[in-house]
Amino acid sequence: MHGVGVYTTAEGDIYTGTWDNDKLGANLDVRIQYSDGSRYEGLFKEWCYNNRGKYIYPDSSLLECEFLENCPVGKLKLIDPNGHVWLGKAEQGYGWLSPVNHYFDMLEKSRDSSRTKKSKKPEQDTVKSRRVSLSPTKPSSPTKTSSSPTKPKKK
Numbered sequence: 001m002h003g004v005g006v007y008t009t010a011e012g013d014i015y016t017g018t019w020d021n022d023k024l025g026a027n028l029d030v031r032i033q034y035s036d037g038s039r040y041e042g043l044f045k046e047w048c049y050n051n052r053g054k055y056i057y058p059d060s061s062l063l064e065c066e067f068l069e070n071c072p073v074g075k076l077k078l079i080d081p082n083g084h085v086w087l088g089k090a091e092q093g094y095g096w097l098s099p100v101n102h103y104f105d106m107l108e109k110s111r112d113s114s115r116t117k118k119s120k121k122p123e124q125d126t127v128k129s130r131r132v133s134l135s136p137t138k139p140s141s142p143t144k145t146s147s148s149p150t151k152p153k154k155k
Helices: none
Strands: 003-008 014-020 028-033 039-045 048-056 062-068 071-079 085-091 094-099 130-133
Touching: 071 094
Parallel strands: none
Antiparallel strands: 003 014, 014 028, 028 039, 039 048, 048 062, 062 071, 071 085, 085 094, 094 130
């Protein structure tokens, strides 16, 4: 393939971007949609997430950061499925994330509750930083059945 295009693997992964001699992206923006519902949007080089990008997990959590050979590096911003923002940093394949302005004081079990519940004062340091493994799906080079460049078959 050469130029802007879409390639769908037998597993259902979809690679969208600019192709050059059957190679995706060379430092250009790409979009990869994986069959498990996760996706990557950002710069791509030699079949690796490279430089700035977004990784969206199947639960719709969004990780914004810089990548170096598929690993998040430096400052992290994670938005969880509830819309809460977590900031942190990545080192050696792990990320340390801390919540930003999360406060849950009176969560009612029912909206129609006629009684008012007294709230307890939140304990100090109840929400702490979390250490999480940052292992987004590593892209794999689509396999070819022939040695000559071919366009993907339409479904």
